[in-house]
Amino acid sequence: MTTPRPLTDLSADEARRIALRAQGFLGAPDRKGGVRGVLRHLGAVQLDTISVLARSHELIPYARLGAVGRKAVEDAYWNTAASGEPHAFEYWSHAACILPVEEWPHFAFRRRAYRARPHWNHDLPDGAYDQVVKQLRAEGPLTATELGGAKRTSEWWDWSGAKVAVERALMYGEVVCVQRRGWKRVYDLAERAIPDTLLHDELDDAECLRRLVGLAGRSLGVGTRADIADYHRLKGEQVDAVIADSGLVPVTVEGWGKPAWADPAALETPPRGRHRTTLLSPFDSLVWERARAERIFGFTHRLEAYVPKPKRVYGYFAMPVLAGGRLVGRVDPAREGPTLVAKQVTLDGPKAVPAVAEALVEAASWVNCTSVRVERVDAPELHAPLTKEVTRALATALR
Numbered sequence: 161m162t163t164p165r166p167l168t169d170l171s172a173d174e175a176r177r178i179a180l181r182a183q184g185f186l187g188a189p190d191r192k193g194g195v196r197g198v199l200r201h202l203g204a205v206q207l208d209t210i211s212v213l214a215r216s217h218e219l220i221p222y223a224r225l226g227a228v229g230r231k232a233v234e235d236a237y238w239n240t241a242a243s244g245e246p247h248a249f250e251y252w253s254h255a256a257c258i259l260p261v262e263e264w265p266h267f268a269f270r271r272r273a274y275r276a277r278p279h280w281n282h283d284l285p286d287g288a289y290d291q292v293v294k295q296l297r298a299e300g301p302l303t304a305t306e307l308g309g310a311k312r313t314s315e316w317w318d319w320s321g322a323k324v325a326v327e328r329a330l331m332y333g334e335v336v337c338v339q340r341r342g343w344k345r346v347y348d349l350a351e352r353a354i355p356d357t358l359l360h361d362e363l364d365d366a367e368c369l370r371r372l373v374g375l376a377g378r379s380l381g382v383g384t385r386a387d388i389a390d391y392h393r394l395k396g397e398q399v400d401a402v403i404a405d406s407g408l409v410p411v412t413v414e415g416w417g418k419p420a421w422a423d424p425a426a427l428e429t430p431p432r433g434r435h436r437t438t439l440l441s442p443f444d445s446l447v448w449e450r451a452r453a454e455r456i457f458g459f460t461h462r463l464e465a466y467v468p469k470p471k472r473v474y475g476y477f478a479m480p481v482l483a484g485g486r487l488v489g490r491v492d493p494a495r496e497g498p499t500l501v502a503k504q505v506t507l508d509g510p511k512a513v514p515a516v517a518e519a520l521v522e523a524a525s526w527v528n529c530t531s532v533r534v535e536r537v538d539a540p541e542l543h544a545p546l547t548k549e550v551t552r553a554l555a556t557a558l559r
Contacts, residue, residue, distance in 0.1 A: 168411045175382050175413045175420075176456050177431040177443055180485050182381030182423065183446045184224040186390050187433030195221045195228060195236035198249055203375045204257040204392065205237075206443040207250065210465055212235055212477045212493055212502070219441035223482070226251035227526040245355045250337035250345070251330075251390045254448065263375075264354050268361035269368040271333040284328060284552060285321035292325040293334065293349070301338055301348040310344075333361070369394065370402040377408040379445065382422040383452070390449045416455060424432065437483040439491060439519050447480055447487070459487040475504040483515030491520065499531045500524035506538045507544065517549035521557050 170178070180186040190197045195553070198221045199205055208216045218233045237258050238246050248258050251267055259267075292307055304310035308322035318326070326347050329335035336353040337345045350359060362369075376391035377383060383391075388408075389399045408421040440447060442463045447453045453461045461480060464472040475492025482488075489512045492504040502520055507513065524532050532550050537543040 163379060167364075168409070168422070170382065170411055170413045170420075170422070172196040172414045172416075172456075174430075175416070175487060177444070178381040178422065178426045179383075179456055180381075180435070181431040181433075182379060182426060183447065185482060186431050186485065187435045188435075189225050191225060194225070195233050198224055199237070199248060199258060200260050201379070203263070203379045204253045204259055204444055204445065206254055206445070206448065207256045207258060207340075208443050210477060212438070213479075213495065213523055215343075216441040216443040220437075220444060220483055222526060223438045223444060224436065230540050234339075246338065246353060249354070250340075254390070254445070255393075255443075261354065262358065263371075264358045265360060265363050266368045266371040268333075268363050271331070271361060272365070274331040278286070282319050282324040282327075284324050287322040288325040289328060292322055292329060296326075296335065296347060296349050301346050303341060303344040305344065307347070325372055366402055369398050370406050373399055373402050373510070374406040374408060377406065377421055378425070380423075381426045382411060382413065382420055384416065384418045384420050386418075386462050387449060387452050388421065390452075391445070435483065435485045435527040437515050437518050438481075439479040439493070439523050440482055442477065442479065444480075446482070453487070457487045461487075474506055478504070479508070481512070481516050481519050483512070483519070488512035491516065493523070495527065495534075497528065498529050499533055500527065500529040502532065502534045504536045504538075507542055507546070510542060510545065513549050517546060517553045520550055523555040524554075525557060 176185060184190070184198060190201070202220070203219045205217050210216070213219065214222070214230060217237070218230055221228055221233055238360050244529060246261050249261055250256060251259055252270065253259055270328060283471045295307055296302060304323045304326055307326055309320040310323045312318045312320050326335055328336060330347065333350055335347050336350045338348045338353050339346045372392045372394065373388055379391060380387055385396060385399055388403070389396050403421060407424070409424050411422045413420050442461065447461050450461055453459050454551065459480065462474070464474060465476050471474060474490050478490040478492045480487045480490055488508045489504040491502050494501040494503050500520065500523060505516065507516060518531050532554060534547050538547055
């Protein structure tokens with residue numbers, strides 16, 4: 161692909177601030193739009209099974225809006241509007257993600273690709289697919305367990321025939337995940353769950369891809385081809401085929417070394433406003449792509465939950481700390497009753513101490529913890545200053 165001549169040259173700092181604003185971390189938070197506004201703004205909120213302080217899809221709006229109630233988060237995602245229509249659905253995007261329901265038509269390209277897939281990891285028993293659809297039609301929304309069992313044995317990968325069938329139907333678009341109940345997917349027929357005006361696969365692949373590339377660019381503010389492709393897990397050649405017609409404009413960014421594209425609206429006004437100080441989920445779309453986080457923030461980010469404990473550097477669920485528009489450290493948290501425990505803290509020097517303390521205390525309040533204990537700090541000489549600052553911040557918060 162021939163890259164068009166860039167329209168704008170951005171400094172590395174300008175690109176960083178554009179990215180922060182696009183992700184909802186710079187400027188006044190959209191409290192009126194609330195959690196649903198965050199979902200529409202980001203275009204995708206990743207789900208994950210790990211829960212330490214909270215699950216990742218709860219941490220995403222918390223990081224942008226502050227201490228929004230956790231029940232309010234679930235209700236915002238899954239409860240239907242006054243019209244009786246849903247606000248969101250779960251599907252495969254960056255990974256398993258909550259997506260705004262209005263984007264259902266734009267994933268038609270992926271549903272078609274799944275239907276045409278020549279092989280699968282799990283065999284589908286004869287008759288299981290039709291049985292699952294029949295049961296959902298007769299009984300309404302059900303979990304895999306209610307459909308006949310999620311697994312054949314205790315092994316996590318050993319799916320039952322019903323589970324294989326309903327997951328296949330989910331990928332094909334005949335079935336939709338309408339909520340999570342006890343972390344189990346609740347499935348229903350798409351013909352019931354998706355509004356009639358959206359329930360179609362009429363858009364061709366090019367139109368779907370143009371929309372998703374444009375959405376990714378707006379959610380990122382500015383990004384390389386790889387950044388944009390990664391947002392909804394598109395192929396590079398899919399991005400190449402539509403980016404010229406996506407509404408994004410070519411730019412150069414100091415130090416990036418690769419062509420980039422930006423949301424033209426993001427270039428119209430300089431990004432200004434208040435920065436959020438907060439703990440970030442490792443699955444937050446601000447940092448979920450490692451190469452981008454390193455390029456923008458000079459921050460090496462790695463989820464170590466699946467790394468053997470002796471080989472972990474930062475901890476099981478190390479959460480980056482955002483402050484002043486920079487990533488200034490990491491906290492590996494845990495909870496012990498009413499105490500939030502910072503099992504391991506990594507600080508980007510003494511200047512990061514107040515921000516990390518603020519982030520810890522706010523997170524503790526959000527999950528109804530009344531105290532914070534700091535265990536290990538990568539720089540031992542900063543343990544006492546951090547503990548002192550946490551104590552001061554707690555006292556202020558309890559006034």
